[in-house]
Amino acid sequence: xxxxQLAQVIRSKNAGPRRLTLDVMFASDGDYRxxxxxxxxSPARIxxxxxxxxxxxxxxxxxxxxxxxxxxxxxxxxxxxxDRDVYGAQQHTPLLEIEL
Amino acid sequence: xxxxxxxxxxxxxxxRPIRLLGASGQLGYGIPTPAFTGGLARQxxxxxxxxxxxxxxxxxxGSGEMAxxxxxxxxxxxxxxxxxxxxxxxLVIGSAGSAGAAPxxxxxxxxxxxxxxxxxxxxxxxxxxxxxxxxxxxxxxxxGKIVGLDGMPALTEDEVDAASHIVGQMxxxxxxxxxxxxxxxxxxxxxxxxxxxxxxxxxLDFPTGLAMHMAKIIECASLCCVPGGxxxxxxxxxxxxxxxxxxxxxxxxxxxxxxxxxxxxxADPYTVQExxxxxxxxxxxYRAIDDRRTRVSGARWLPSTDPAIKLEGARSIGERxxxxxxxxxxxxxxxxxxxxxxxADVVRELVCEDTPQDYTLSFRVYGVDGVRMxxxxxxxxxxxVFVLGEVIAPSRERAAEVMRTTKQYLLHHGYAxxxxxxxxxxxxxxxxxxSTGPAWRFNVFHLLRTAxxxxxxxxxxxxxxx
Numbered sequence: 001x002x003x004x005q006l007a008q009v010i011r012s013k014n015a016g017p018r019r020l021t022l023d024v025m026f027a028s029d030g031d032y033r034x035x036x037x038x039x040x041x042s043p044a045r046i047x048x049x050x051x052x053x054x055x056x057x058x059x060x061x062x063x064x065x066x067x068x069x070x071x072x073x074x075x076x077x078x079x080x081x082x083d084r085d086v087y088g089a090q091q092h093t094p095l096l097e098i099e100l
Numbered sequence: 101x102x103x104x105x106x107x108x109x110x111x112x113x114x115x116r117p118i119r120l121l122g123a124s125g126q127l128g129y130g131i132p133t134p135a136f137t138g139g140l141a142r143q144x145x146x147x148x149x150x151x152x153x154x155x156x157x158x159x160x161x162g163s164g165e166m167a168x169x170x171x172x173x174x175x176x177x178x179x180x181x182x183x184x185x186x187x188x189x190x191l192v193i194g195s196a197g198s199a200g201a202a203p204x205x206x207x208x209x210x211x212x213x214x215x216x217x218x219x220x221x222x223x224x225x226x227x228x229x230x231x232x233x234x235x236x237x238x239x240x241x242x243x244g245k246i247v248g249l250d251g252m253p254a255l256t257e258d259e260v261d262a263a264s265h266i267v268g269q270m271x272x273x274x275x276x277x278x279x280x281x282x283x284x285x286x287x288x289x290x291x292x293x294x295x296x297x298x299x300x301x302x303x304l305d306f307p308t309g310l311a312m313h314m315a316k317i318i319e320c321a322s323l324c325c326v327p328g329g330x331x332x333x334x335x336x337x338x339x340x341x342x343x344x345x346x347x348x349x350x351x352x353x354x355x356x357x358x359x360x361x362x363x364x365x366x367a368d369p370y371t372v373q374e375x376x377x378x379x380x381x382x383x384x385x386y387r388a389i390d391d392r393r394t395r396v397s398g399a400r401w402l403p404s405t406d407p408a409i410k411l412e413g414a415r416s417i418g419e420r421x422x423x424x425x426x427x428x429x430x431x432x433x434x435x436x437x438x439x440x441x442x443x444a445d446v447v448r449e450l451v452c453e454d455t456p457q458d459y460t461l462s463f464r465v466y467g468v469d470g471v472r473m474x475x476x477x478x479x480x481x482x483x484x485v486f487v488l489g490e491v492i493a494p495s496r497e498r499a500a501e502v503m504r505t506t507k508q509y510l511l512h513h514g515y516a517x518x519x520x521x522x523x524x525x526x527x528x529x530x531x532x533x534x535s536t537g538p539a540w541r542f543n544v545f546h547l548l549r550t551a552x553x554x555x556x557x558x559x560x561x562x563x564x565x566x
Contacts, residue, residue, distance in 0.1 A: 013364070014155050015366055016367070018252060019250050021367055049474065060368065062359075062360075065359040066356055076473070077252075077541070077542060079157035079540065080541050080542075081462070087156075091473055
């Protein structure tokens, strides 16, 4: 199953100008647990998808919000020359088709 | 007595839960009237509005311009000011004018004074400035008290001089100092959004952890609800927790929606770092009161022994000109990765004939990889692409020269297998090259360690006469 078939929200945004934070949120505790247990959301796999070093990726389960938070270093600081997404709001798409 | 003095005295004399109205998380983009009016009817003790963020990029901090339209900003400020004066409660505005530096603060104050004149309002206004002096920063640099945030390179004295504005993000203590000065309206430059709502309750000895957690949620108005939105939200804080209720009947604050809000624009859902300490949400609990209201408790506050202020600064890096063009020819699209650098070479030979290269020229190809930071290398080619050309050069004239030359040579560049020899680009209008003014970048995003962060943010109090 793809992540986009299970999740209720898949979004990205800046967490400060040098980091990107990705939130994956679920409608039920069961859906959350299924995703949280999947190796597909490991820091190494996320790092490969976003082409950043694994040490620059953090994956944090947040059961209270039925959510998984992923934070990674932006390759280009928000608004610097070459940036493509100042707010970081369109960087979630690599997550959509992750096979759990 | 002014509003802050009156509310503090009332609550000290007759302790009870305190009610705070989060009117807007982005003042200047519209405050929906029905929910705001509904909030006023609940007799809040304070109205708070956040006006700014670093998420909008470096241009506003650099240029001194507001991100919001003047007319919309005025409409929102008028609504909030009239509401607060009607109830005689403090109005607290943080990160004035989008980026919270001197020009943003002055523009916000000018609008407020103008509204006061038009409405015949007289009130005491506290103003907290957030600009940090270059001399202080250079001293701090030399004594090693400034460190980069999230991998930001070390700050230099040259960068301090190059920044057009440098602000510190003040915490709650300056807000407490201002509210203690018996004022009706508080306008702060760059500030933590929590300070707007946490200052007054912590002056009344409500637990700091709860006040900070509440503030962190209601500074975004009803964004913590399902469906989330910008309608006003009411928080009622006591010594054991706080209740959240959107003032828009269609929005519900549910335990999951409120808990999930801790994720928003935060790197870590369990921790909020503030200048004066750290908010720990690991033990926070969220309980439904009914289907529209949630009660929150459990947040802990850990005061810092090593206070630090976040610094933000932006500098100009030249003048920008852009090119807007589309293309639909499949041969052009298939070869664009070769065509664009080839055109850049041709342009360089022409415009640098008698001078060294003093500009950067880049392209974003929408439909291919214009948006994604890590687009897959193998994808089916799109039927159309949009080409955004960008030049950053030392002067407006130079940027325009490079962009116009680029436009012409990209339009007519001959590439292998070309059939469409009359032109490679579709322009949506002319001129397709536009000078957009200075380009900015954040060159300060650092922490300043200081034993006395409160002293960085001076307070002025003025009587505004209508």
